[in-house]
Amino acid sequence: MCGIVGIIGKQQAELVILQGLERLEYRGYDSAGLYVANRTSSHLIKAQGRIKNLAEKVTPEVTGTIGIGHTRWATHGKPSEANAHPHTSASGRLVLVHNGVIENFDELHQTYLADHQFKGQTDTEIVVHLIEELMNQEDLTTEAAFQKVLGMIQGSYAFALVDQQNPDVLYVAKNKSPLLIGLGDGFNVVCSDAMAMIDQTHEFVEIADGEMVIVTPDKITIYDRQGTPVFRPSYEAQLDLTDIEKGTYPYYMLKEVDEQPAVMRRLVQEYRNEDGSIAIEASLLKQIANSDRIYIVACGTSNNAGWAAKKLFESLTQLPVEIHLSSEFGYNMPLLSEKPFFIYLSQSGETADSRQVLVKTNEMGYPALTITNVAGSTLSREADHTLLLYAGPEIAVASTKAYTAQIGVMAILATALGRQKGISAASDFDVFYELGLVATGMESLISEKERFSELTAEYLTTTRNAFYIGRGNDYYVSMEAALKLKEISYIQAEGFAAGELKHGTIALIEEGTPVIGIITEEVMGSHTRGNLKEVESRGAHTLVMVSENLAKVGDQILLPHVHPFLTSLIAVLPTQLLAYFATLQRGYDVDKPRNLAKSVTVE
Numbered sequence: 159m160c161g162i163v164g165i166i167g168k169q170q171a172e173l174v175i176l177q178g179l180e181r182l183e184y185r186g187y188d189s190a191g192l193y194v195a196n197r198t199s200s201h202l203i204k205a206q207g208r209i210k211n212l213a214e215k216v217t218p219e220v221t222g223t224i225g226i227g228h229t230r231w232a233t234h235g236k237p238s239e240a241n242a243h244p245h246t247s248a249s250g251r252l253v254l255v256h257n258g259v260i261e262n263f264d265e266l267h268q269t270y271l272a273d274h275q276f277k278g279q280t281d282t283e284i285v286v287h288l289i290e291e292l293m294n295q296e297d298l299t300t301e302a303a304f305q306k307v308l309g310m311i312q313g314s315y316a317f318a319l320v321d322q323q324n325p326d327v328l329y330v331a332k333n334k335s336p337l338l339i340g341l342g343d344g345f346n347v348v349c350s351d352a353m354a355m356i357d358q359t360h361e362f363v364e365i366a367d368g369e370m371v372i373v374t375p376d377k378i379t380i381y382d383r384q385g386t387p388v389f390r391p392s393y394e395a396q397l398d399l400t401d402i403e404k405g406t407y408p409y410y411m412l413k414e415v416d417e418q419p420a421v422m423r424r425l426v427q428e429y430r431n432e433d434g435s436i437a438i439e440a441s442l443l444k445q446i447a448n449s450d451r452i453y454i455v456a457c458g459t460s461n462n463a464g465w466a467a468k469k470l471f472e473s474l475t476q477l478p479v480e481i482h483l484s485s486e487f488g489y490n491m492p493l494l495s496e497k498p499f500f501i502y503l504s505q506s507g508e509t510a511d512s513r514q515v516l517v518k519t520n521e522m523g524y525p526a527l528t529i530t531n532v533a534g535s536t537l538s539r540e541a542d543h544t545l546l547l548y549a550g551p552e553i554a555v556a557s558t559k560a561y562t563a564q565i566g567v568m569a570i571l572a573t574a575l576g577r578q579k580g581i582s583a584a585s586d587f588d589v590f591y592e593l594g595l596v597a598t599g600m601e602s603l604i605s606e607k608e609r610f611s612e613l614t615a616e617y618l619t620t621t622r623n624a625f626y627i628g629r630g631n632d633y634y635v636s637m638e639a640a641l642k643l644k645e646i647s648y649i650q651a652e653g654f655a656a657g658e659l660k661h662g663t664i665a666l667i668e669e670g671t672p673v674i675g676i677i678t679e680e681v682m683g684s685h686t687r688g689n690l691k692e693v694e695s696r697g698a699h700t701l702v703m704v705s706e707n708l709a710k711v712g713d714q715i716l717l718p719h720v721h722p723f724l725t726s727l728i729a730v731l732p733t734q735l736l737a738y739f740a741t742l743q744r745g746y747d748v749d750k751p752r753n754l755a756k757s758v759t760v761e
């Protein structure tokens with residue numbers, strides 16, 4: 159979703175801004191813009207569509223020592239140049255970029271700015287007009303007016319503001335939307351994500367909600383809501399350029415699919431103590447053991463990972479597990495058990511829908527764990543505990559390695575908890591050894607890429623719709639398989655409980671409709687085979703993905719045999735590759751599907 163970059167104190171700020179915006183492309187956007195200035199000139203440029211459209215407009219005279227840039231994912235007002243950021247105040251003196259949603263923008267407009275003309279329809283433009291209005295009406299400095307407006311706003315924001323009359327200062331603030339300060343030698347930067355500025359610095363400072371920061375080339379000063387200066391130490395971002403570059407891969411998604419065996423092995427390395435025991439803090443295990451029910455709250459692929467981990471978690475811990483969609487749970491909370499424990503699954507750790515639930519469960523006093531790929535992310539900071547995915551940056555919008563890493567971490571956590579509770583299933587389960595076998599199985603599937611490309615051409619390239627079906631865990635993998643296929647190839651895909659088809663959805667089966675059956679469990683699998691026959695006799699073009707020990711002659715995809723708790727980790731991989739090849743063969747951009755954002759920071 160929207161991304162912000164800014165820099166102060168460096169020649170050719172425009173180049174840093176453009177590169178930073180490119181590094182934020184993965185978040186999803188539909189327009190972009192930048193502002194650069196020095197003591198003698200300033201330039202404001204916007205473009206609809208991709209960053210390259212913006213870059214084409216950046217001619218040699220567009221240069222400066224201070225700059226801010228923005229990628230916009232439309233919420234208020236359609237994607238257009240007028241609505242793209244940066245936005246300017248009425249006189250043009252102030253220039254602002256914003257990520258988030260100003261909920262009371264209409265009210266602020268009516269109360270303070272009724273006579274103002276706006277260039278676009280965004281909520282952001284009102285903010286920059288209001289800052290200038292207060293400067294004029296109340297004779298406030300830029301800093302004081304900015305601080306005052308922050309107190310009037312309801313909603314989420316990350317702001318970077320420049321006053322053209324003082325190009326030696328960058329004004330920055332955040333509330334609920336991500337923003338970091340990066341420290342350089344004689345310059346400083348701001349960014350939504352450390353990845354955007356990792357070429358400039360590895361030293362970053364977090365900003366807490368409600369804080370405002372005055373950034374100059376040599377100094378940053380953080381103020382809390384009351385205007386009191388706050389000291390916060392910097393930290394070193396553990397990011398390597400090779401982690402965030404495609405290398406020889408045509409798309410990030412393919413690179414990230416291929417990285418999954420290494421991610422499984424990294425989990426083993428990170429979570430195994432030298433004596434073979436599990437490296438998870440005792441206080442976390444104790445808190446979960448004291449609960450009577452686990453609530454997993456997550457969105458999209460992370461929610462699907464929750465489903466895929468449910469059965470193994472219950473089997474290894476004997477604790478009941480419920481899975482909920484964040485966007486539903488916060489506003490439609492079910493009756494909770496007496497001692498709930500919350501697990502937030504989130505690759506980015508920034509998803510606004512999940513965060514709003516965490517804020518509520520924190521207020522209710524319930525303990526929470528965030529399982530995330532991003533150390534220091536909002537969900538990580540605000541939960542009592544964090545377990546990391548160690549998957550490395552996931553840049554393709556379609557989540558792949560984060561899904562498998564989430565299931566891997568849930569398996570490790572459940573094993574540690576089950577062992578502590580004395581549950582024999584957990585003591586008998588050698589999770590690290592089994593994850594090693596999963597890594598090997600994944601490698602063997604990855605080595606057959608060409609085969610998946612051929613199957614895609616046969617089944618998916620030209621179809622309008624498709625179904626994945628399965629039972630139990632295979633049903634949960636089907637949900638993720640369908641999400642992957644539809645979000646990037648735009649094939650209308652459904653993941654369905656195999657036995658449920660005949661209760662209505664089978665009406666959609668036509669001559670040639672692809673139906674892919676996932677089978678990793680013997681008894682349920684034989685029923686799924688029956689359901690595949692039912693759709694076949696109505697014209698469906700069926701494909702069977704089956705654990706090799708259950709395969710029959712004619713089955714098209716054989717899945718390496720792994721422990722029954724971990725079959726989702728193997729079964730999902732061919733579905734990721736089918737989605738990848740379907741998208742390539744249909745001629746779409748694999749990494750940047752339309753309408754989608756990687757990090758969904760608005761509710």
Ligand code: M6R
Nearest residue numbers: 458459460504505506509556557
């Ligand atoms: O960062 P999160 O895991 O919280 O993101 C949740 C969803 O937005 C995300 O999983 C989304 O569904 C994926 N991009 C789908 O591939």
